Amino acid sequence: MALLSDPRVMTAAGGGDRAESVRSGLVVLESLAEPEDWVLVHDAARPCLPLTNLVGFIKTITDSGVGGLLAQPCTDTLKVVDEGGVVASTLDRTTIWRAQTPQMFRLGILCAALDQARAEGAKVTDEASAVEAAGYPVQVLEGPASNIKVTVPDDLELVKFHLRRMREDKR
Numbered sequence: 001m002a003l004l005s006d007p008r009v010m011t012a013a014g015g016g017d018r019a020e021s022v023r024s025g026l027v028v029l030e031s032l033a034e035p036e037d038w039v040l041v042h043d044a045a046r047p048c049l050p051l052t053n054l055v056g057f058i059k060t061i062t063d064s065g066v067g068g069l070l071a072q073p074c075t076d077t078l079k080v081v082d083e084g085g086v087v088a089s090t091l092d093r094t095t096i097w098r099a100q101t102p103q104m105f106r107l108g109i110l111c112a113a114l115d116q117a118r119a120e121g122a123k124v125t126d127e128a129s130a131v132e133a134a135g136y137p138v139q140v141l142e143g144p145a146s147n148i149k150v151t152v153p154d155d156l157e158l159v160k161f162h163l164r165r166m167r168e169d170k171r
Contacts, residue, residue: 010028011028012024012025012027012028017124018124018125018126019114019117019118019124019130020118022041022110022114022127023111023114023115023118026039026107026110026111026114029107030107030111033107034107034108035106035107035108035109035111036106036107036108037106037107038058038061038062038104038105038106038107039104039105039106039107039110040058040102040103040104041101041102041103041104041110041127042101042102042103043101043149045149045150045151046100046101046147046148046149046150047150047159047163048146048147048148048159048162048163048166049070049102049143049144049146049147050144050146050166053070053143053144053147054102056141057070057102057104057141057143058104060139060141061104061139061141064139066137066138066139067103067104067105067106067109067110067128067131067136067137067138067139068103068104068105068128068138068139068140068141069099069100069101069102069103069104069126069127069128069138069139069140069141070100070101070102070103070140070141070142070143070147071097071098071099071100071140071141071142071143072097072098072100072142072143072145072147073094073096073097073098073142074093074096074097074098075093076093077090077093078090078091078093078096079091097140099126099128100143100147100149101126103126103127103128105127105131105136109131109134109136110127110130110131112134113127113130113131113133113134113136114127114130116130116133116134117129117130117133117134120133146162146165146166148162
C-alpha cells in the first residue's frame with residue numbers, strides 16, 4: 001500500500017488489548033514529541049465521525065487545556081443485574097454517558113496514566129478511564145449520534161447509512 005511508504009506514516013505493533021496497543025503507539029511518539037504535546041486516539045471502528053465534529057472537539061480540548069473525550073448522553077434506562085439475573089438497582093441515566101472516541105490528552109499524562117494502570121493491574125477499556133484513575137480531570141463533549149462503533153455485523157448497515165448521508169451532505 002502506497003500510504004505506508006509515506007515517510008510521515010509510522011507503525012507500531014499492536015498489543016493484547018486496547019491499552020497495550022495505544023501504549024505501543026505512544027512509545028513511537030515519545031521519541032518525536034514533548035510530554036506536553038496533545039495526542040488524539042481514535043478507533044478505526046468508529047468510521048462515521050464528521051470532520052466538523054473532530055475539528056470542534058480538538059479546538060475545545062486544546063483551548064480548555066483539559067484532556068477529554070466525545071460521548072453521548074444515555075437515553076436508555078440502565079439496570080444493574082445480579083448473578084441470578086435479577087435487577088439489583090436502576091442507574092440514574094441523567095449522569096450516564098456512553099464514551100466514544102476520539103479521546104485527547106497530553107502525551108506525558110496519557111503515558112503515565114496507562115503505565116500506572118498496567119502496574120496496578122487495572123482493566124483499561126479507554127484512555128479516559130486510565131487518566132481519570134490517575135487523578136486528572138477529563139472533559140466530556142457531546143459527540144454526534146453518527147459516531148457509532150462497529151462491534152457486531154448488524155452495525156455495518158447503520159454505518160452504511162451514516163456514510164451515505166455524510167457523502168450526500170457534502171454535495
